[in-house]
Amino acid sequence: MKARAKIIGTGGYLPDTIRTNDEISEMVDTSDNWIYERTGIKSRRIASAEESAASMAEIAAKEAIEVAGIDAGEIDLIVVATGTPDRVYPSTACMLQHRLDIRDCVSFDVQAACSGSVFALSIADQYIRTGAADKVLVVGAEICSRIVDWSDRSTCILFGDGAGAVILEATEEPGILSTHIHSDGGYEELLYCPNPQVAKESVKDQPGFIQMRGNEVFKMAVNTLGRIVDETLAANGLEKTDVDWLVPHQANTRIIAATAKKLRLSMDQVIMTLENQGNTSSASVLLALNEGIRDGRIQRGQIILLEAFGAGFTWGSALIKY
Numbered sequence: 001m002k003a004r005a006k007i008i009g010t011g012g013y014l015p016d017t018i019r020t021n022d023e024i025s026e027m028v029d030t031s032d033n034w035i036y037e038r039t040g041i042k043s044r045r046i047a048s049a050e051e052s053a054a055s056m057a058e059i060a061a062k063e064a065i066e067v068a069g070i071d072a073g074e075i076d077l078i079v080v081a082t083g084t085p086d087r088v089y090p091s092t093a094c095m096l097q098h099r100l101d102i103r104d105c106v107s108f109d110v111q112a113a114c115s116g117s118v119f120a121l122s123i124a125d126q127y128i129r130t131g132a133a134d135k136v137l138v139v140g141a142e143i144c145s146r147i148v149d150w151s152d153r154s155t156c157i158l159f160g161d162g163a164g165a166v167i168l169e170a171t172e173e174p175g176i177l178s179t180h181i182h183s184d185g186g187y188e189e190l191l192y193c194p195n196p197q198v199a200k201e202s203v204k205d206q207p208g209f210i211q212m213r214g215n216e217v218f219k220m221a222v223n224t225l226g227r228i229v230d231e232t233l234a235a236n237g238l239e240k241t242d243v244d245w246l247v248p249h250q251a252n253t254r255i256i257a258a259t260a261k262k263l264r265l266s267m268d269q270v271i272m273t274l275e276n277q278g279n280t281s282s283a284s285v286l287l288a289l290n291e292g293i294r295d296g297r298i299q300r301g302q303i304i305l306l307e308a309f310g311a312g313f314t315w316g317s318a319l320i321k322y
């Protein structure tokens with residue numbers, strides 16, 4: 001029987017500090033009303049100076065390991081999705097492996113911006129299907145607050161910090177039914193974050209903050225996520241009505257509502273974390289998954305559709321029988 005990937009534990013971590021829209025309104029020319037109406041966000045969490053993607057990943061991962069009821073030493077693959085690593089190398093995954101006191105497993109990072117955790121889940125699924133791994137830890141961890149220009153109202157209202165984690169185990173029954181990941185590097189200029197320290201001379205003087213043409217990204221996200229829904233259902237021979245829960249990347253309520261409408265799902269069947277977390281980039285899907293499972297809304301046997309869209313552009317989905 002083919003090995004399939006089953007979710008056996010999830011975890012999440014959000015920093016203590018809450019930054020409200022009203023607080024941001026004191027920093028830039030905006031308002032709580034504008035931010036909430038255009039995005040659905042009311043507040044976001046901000047990591048302390050002592051925290052890092054690895055430290056947040058550790059807390060989320062330990063929670064997932066505890067829920068899974070396994071020993072960290074049983075994990076044979078760690079994939080961390082992050083665009084905000086403390087160090088260029090070693091990878092955040094290796095730093096996490098050390099924090100979990102695992103001496104020998106495969107650990108590496110995935111950089112696919114906001115789609116990172118869906119890409120990481122897809123990789124984990126391939127490792128499990130081929131028999132190359134038995135227990136996999138997937139984490140999305142981001143400190144977006146450090147790559148946001150807090151004087152740029154078009155981006156600073158959107159992002160937040162946090163980490164989500166999931167443990168997958170090889171079993172005979174799915175689990176992950178399918179994953180679908182895509183990239184088109186032709187849209188670099190619409191959404192990017194420079195790395196001035198290593199950038200080539202011509203772009204070296206750009207500050208290392210998120211640059212986004214939000215409205216253009218918005219339109220692409222709505223169209224692309226609509227297509228990935230069709231692709232995912234067709235690959236599994238399923239109808240829209242077969243999906244119990246949508247667990248979307250949390251970028252903008254209006255983008256999420258468009259995907260829910262495409263699936264003919266009510267917003268009650270969508271796990272929303274955006275309002276009090278903002279966009280935590282690659283952490284957002286796993287944080288939402290954790291919330292939906294831990295509060296009992298997502299039940300064993302239900303079909304859940306995870307999806308994300310981000311810089312690159314990158315986009316993807318995972319259809320899971322929980």
Ligand code: UT7
Binds near residue numbers: 034038154216251252
């Ligand atoms: O997660 C990765 C992918 N990222 C996304 O999916 C983000 C997608 N984009 C968005 O969520 C939306 O485009 C935003 C929320 C970023 C912006 O909303 P929008 O409805 O697309 O607004 P806009 O950029 O078209 O700007 C409309 C107006 C402009 O003023 P004018 O030119 O009409 O006078 C902006 O200058 O709103 C102005 N504006 C603001 N006003 C108050 C832009 N940002 C703000 C602000 N507060 N924070």
